[in-house]
Amino acid sequence: MAYWVSKHIKEGGVTSPxxxxxxxxxxxxxxxxxxxxSLVTSDTLCAAAxxxxxxxxxxxxxxxxxxxxxxxxxxxxxxxxTGSANACTGNQGKADVLTTVKAAGELLGIDPETVxxxxxxxxxxxxxxxxxxxxxxxxxxxxxxxxDAALQAARAIMTTDTHPKQAALKxxxxxxxxxxxxxxxxxxMIEPHVATMLCLITTDAPVTQPLLxxxxxxxxxRTFNCITIDGDMSTNDTVLVLANGASGISPxxxxxxxxxxxxxxxxETLMLELAQAVVRDGEGATRFITIEVQGARDRAQAHQVGxxxxxxxxxxxxxxxxxxxxxxxxxxxxxxxxxxxxxTVSVWLGxxxxxxxxxxxxxxxxxxxxxxAKTDIxxxxxxxxxxxxxxxxxxxxxxRYIDINAHYRS
Numbered sequence: 201m202a203y204w205v206s207k208h209i210k211e212g213g214v215t216s217p218x219x220x221x222x223x224x225x226x227x228x229x230x231x232x233x234x235x236x237x238s239l240v241t242s243d244t245l246c247a248a249a250x251x252x253x254x255x256x257x258x259x260x261x262x263x264x265x266x267x268x269x270x271x272x273x274x275x276x277x278x279x280x281x282t283g284s285a286n287a288c289t290g291n292q293g294k295a296d297v298l299t300t301v302k303a304a305g306e307l308l309g310i311d312p313e314t315v316x317x318x319x320x321x322x323x324x325x326x327x328x329x330x331x332x333x334x335x336x337x338x339x340x341x342x343x344x345x346x347x348d349a350a351l352q353a354a355r356a357i358m359t360t361d362t363h364p365k366q367a368a369l370k371x372x373x374x375x376x377x378x379x380x381x382x383x384x385x386x387x388x389m390i391e392p393h394v395a396t397m398l399c400l401i402t403t404d405a406p407v408t409q410p411l412l413x414x415x416x417x418x419x420x421x422r423t424f425n426c427i428t429i430d431g432d433m434s435t436n437d438t439v440l441v442l443a444n445g446a447s448g449i450s451p452x453x454x455x456x457x458x459x460x461x462x463x464x465x466x467x468e469t470l471m472l473e474l475a476q477a478v479v480r481d482g483e484g485a486t487r488f489i490t491i492e493v494q495g496a497r498d499r500a501q502a503h504q505v506g507x508x509x510x511x512x513x514x515x516x517x518x519x520x521x522x523x524x525x526x527x528x529x530x531x532x533x534x535x536x537x538x539x540x541x542x543x544t545v546s547v548w549l550g551x552x553x554x555x556x557x558x559x560x561x562x563x564x565x566x567x568x569x570x571x572x573a574k575t576d577i578x579x580x581x582x583x584x585x586x587x588x589x590x591x592x593x594x595x596x597x598x599x600r601y602i603d604i605n606a607h608y609r610s
Contacts, residue, residue: 206369206370206371206372206466206469207369207370208367208368208369208370209368209369209370209379209381211347211351212347212350212366212367212368212369212379212381213347213350213351213353213354213366213367213368213381213382213383214240214350214353214354214366214381214382214383214400214401214402215344215345215346215347215349215350215381215402216347216350216368216379216381216402217368217378217379217380217381217402217403217404217444217446217447218379218404218444218446218447219242219243219244219404219444219446220240220241220242220243220345220402220404220442220444221240221241221242221243221343221344221345221349222238222239222240222241222343222344222345222349222350222352222353223238223239223339223340223342223343223344223349223352223353224237224238224239224339224349224351224352224353224354224355224356224357225237225335225338225339225342225352225356226335226356227331227332227334227335227336227338228328228331228335229281229282229283229284229321229328229331229332229335230282230283235352235355235356235358236281236282236283236335236356237279237280237281237282237332237335237336237339237356238278238279238280238281238339238352238353238354238356238357239277239278239279239280239304239336239339239340239343239353240277240278240280240353240400240402240442241276241277241278241308241343242275242276242277242402242442242444242446243444243446244276244444244445244446245274245275245276245314245444246274246275246276246442246443246444246445247274247275247407247408247409247412247442247443247444247445248268248269248273248274248275248316248409248412248440248441248442248443249269249409249412249413249415249416249417249440249441250265250266250269250316250413250416250438250439250440250441251416251417251420251424251438251439252265252266252437252438252439253433253434253435253436253437253438254433255433255434255435255437257287257288257323257435258287258435258436259285259286259287259288259293259319259435259436260286260287260289260293260294260296260297260319261286261297261316261317261318261319261436261438262435262436262437262438263294264294264297264298264301264316264317265316265317265318265438265440268313268316269413269440272409272410273313273314274314275314275315275316275442276308276310276311276314276315277304277308277310277314277315277316278315278316278317278318278400278440278442279300279301279304279315279316279317279318279336279339280317280318280319280320280353280356280357280398280400281317281318281319281320281321281327281332282319282320282321282356282357282358282359283321283322283325283327283328284319284321284322284325284326284327284328285319285320285321285322285323285325285434285435285436286319286326286327287319287323287324287435287436288323288324288435289324289325289326289327292326293326293327296326296327296329297317299329299333300315300317300327300329300332300333300336301313301315301316301317303333303336303337304336304340307336307337307340308340316440318357318398318400318436318438318440319436320357320359320385320398320436321359323435350366350381350383351364351366353383354366354383354385357383357385357398358385359385360483360604361385361386361481362481363481364383365383365384365385365474365477365478365481366381366382366383366384366474367381367382367470367473367474367477368380368381368382368470369381369466369469369470371405371462371463371466373449373458373459373462373463373466374458374459374462375449375450375459376447376448376449376450377447377449378403378404378405378447378449379403379404379447380401380402380403380405380463380466380467380470381401381402381403381470382399382400382401382402382470382471382474383399383400383474384397384398384399384400384474384475384477384478385397385398385399386398386399386429386478386481397424397434397436397437397438397439397478398436398437398438398439399424399438399439399440399471399474400440400442401439401440401441401442401467401470401471402441402442402443402444403441403442403443403444403467404443404444404445404446404447405443405445405447405449405452405463406443406445406447406448406449406450406451406452407443407445407451407452407453407460407463408451408452408453411452411453411454411455411460412441412443414455415460415463415464415467416439416441416467418464418468419464419467419468419471420439420471422468422472423468423471423472423474423475424439424471424475426475426503426506426590426591426592426593427475427476427478427479427592427593427594428507428510428511428592428593428594429478429479429482429483429485429594429595430482430483430511430597430601431511439471441467475593476488476593479593479594479595480595482594482595482601483600483601483604483605484597484598484599484600484601484602484603484604485595485596485598485601486520486575486595486596486598487519487520487572487575487576487577487595487596488575488576488577488593488595489510489516489519489576489577489578489579489593489594489595489596490576490577490578490579490591490592490593491506491509491510491579491580491581491591491592491593491594492506492578492579492580492581492589492591493505493506493509493580493581493583493589493590493591493592494580494581494582494583494588494589495544495582495583495584495585495586495587495589496583496585496586496587496588496589496590497539497583497585497586497588498586498588499588499589499590501538501539501540501583501585501586501588502583502588502589502590503590503592504536504537504538505533505536505538505540505581505583506581506590506591506592507536507592508532508533508535508536508538509529509532509533509536509579509581509592510592510593510594511532511594512528512529512531512532513597514528514531514532515528515529515532516594516595516596516597517596517597519572519577519596520596520597520598522569522572522573523572524549524554524563524565524568524569524571524572526547526549526554526555526560526563529547529554529555529579529581530542530545530547530555530558533545533581540583540585541583541584541585542558543557543558544557544558544583544584544585545557545558545581545582545583545584546561546581546582546584547579547580547581547582548578548579548580548581548582549568549571549572549577549578549579550571550577550578552564552567552568552571554568557584
């Protein structure tokens with residue numbers, strides 16, 4: 201890891217980096233006059249990178265954004281709506297994306313092809329453009345470079361989230377200071393794979409597009425790809441990063457630069473904070489669970505075992521019920537198809553070893569119950585096959601999760 205210094209910016213968000221503005225407005229996409237449309241802009245063109253869902257039923261904005269990112273064109277604005285995922289909406293969904301970027305371009309006085317779009321909400325529901333376009337006009341009028349504007353933008357992208365999720369870091373690197381910040385929404389339908397979860401990150405660091413894409417993809421593999429709430433991958437998962445270079449420091453354009461290592465570390469640090477915030481706000485969650493898989497042949501094996509345990513409904517409900525049923529943990533590891541050897545596997549709950557080399561080991565039920573009464577739960581699995589490791593973050597599964605998702609559209 202490169203040496204660098206960072207400081208959290210209290211109440212910071214996507215407007216914390218220089219040259220960015222944001223707004224969040226209510227235009228009737230949600231009931232009860234809740235904020236439902238966000239707009240984030242840069243004073244200048246940004247290098248842009250993105251990672252997206254691998255679900256084959258990709259939403260119209262995902263397909264549009266992916267193509268624009270791959271073209272390596274500059275980006276100057278992002279429009280984010282709730283209420284409709286604009287997924288499985290056919291040609292009308294594609295047309296609505298084009299209408300949105302054209303309207304944004306006209307309102308902001310910029311090239312429409314420098315506008316990205318993200319959507320979240322119900323699948324198969326067409327965008328109510330008669331509400332969205334007036335809302336976009338209002339959002340353009342309310343753009344501001346303030347902490348409050350960033351907070352309103354973060355609120356406006358929420359669906360079943362219980363609170364807005366944002367973070368900002370001030371970074372001191374070898375060539376000077378810059379800021380990196382982001383906002384994320386997501387509480388259910390969370391099983392990213394490359395990255396319903398949307399994340400927008402802004403920075404005034406001057407990073408070239410190819411390096412920005414590399415840094416994002418690598419960081420996503422160790423952050424957003426390592427969380428799961430319910431094992432359901434959305435049609436809309438998107439993580440975008442915009443870098444406008446407004447800090448004025450020397451360009452970060454060489455992967456061998458220490459400055460690039462510092463930026464990549466800072467990006468991963470921010471993304472991990474946002475990813476964990478998603479898990480902590482999981483629908484109905486009462487426990488935050490860290491699953492550390494070590495002793496693996498390679499990271500892929502460790503990741504596969506960790507995800508199997510994290511997605512096990514039996515493991516998640518046992519933790520909710522404060523039942524140290526370690527058999528469910530080894531069972532999930534066993535069906536992960538990761539090529540593990542039962543006789544070399546050991547398991548810990550916190551600092552209490554439950555399993556040694558595939559067999560029970562000095563289990564203290566009273567102590568286990570005390571560990572499971574905590575909000576943060578740590579599970580360690582040693583596969584006994586190598587030196588690699590991976591960490592997965594998840595939450596418990598509660599009655600409240602069922603209530604939320606049984607009545608999502610009603």
